[in-house]
Amino acid sequence: MKRKCLLILTILVLAIFLSGCSGGIVTPSTDVAKIKSVINEYFLALNDQNWSKAKSYCIYGEDLYYDVIQWESVVNNLYSYCNIVHVNILVDILDLGFDTTVDPIIQVCVQCVITDISTACGNYVNNNPPYLIYLHLEKVSNSWKLSWKHT
16 A cells, blocks of 8 residues: 555656646746847847848837837948947846736846947947836747837
8 A cells, every 4th residue: 555655656746747848838937048138139239230130139020120220220321431330239138027918028128328339430429328228029930029119
C-alpha cells in the first residue's frame, strides 16, 4: 500500500513539473525579454541610421513606422548641408504593462533622451532634457512589433 501511494505521489509530482514544458506557450518573462530587445534594437537602428532595420521593428503603416520615415527625412536634410551626421538617442525602459483585455498589446513606459543630433558643421540638437514616451507593441506572427506612441 505504501509503495502504491509513493508511486501515485511520484507520478503527480512529475505531472505538475512537466506541465510547464509545453513549448508552445510563451511565458510573460520570455515576452518581456523579447519586448525589451525590440525596443533596444529599434533605437539602436535609429542611432545607426539604419532606416530599413528600424522600420522592420514597426508595424507597417502605424505611427512609429512613419516616425522612422520622418527621422530619415530630417537626417537626410542635414546631410545636404554637412557630410557627417551623428544621432545619439539614449533609452531607458522604465515599465512594461501587459493589457490582457486586448489580445496581446503591451504598453511600455520608456525614458528617451535625444542627447545629440550633430553634424560636422555644428550641433543641430544637443543636450535635450529626458522625456517619457509610452510605446505600444503588438504581437504579429509570433514576434513583437512597435505600433504607436504617446507622451
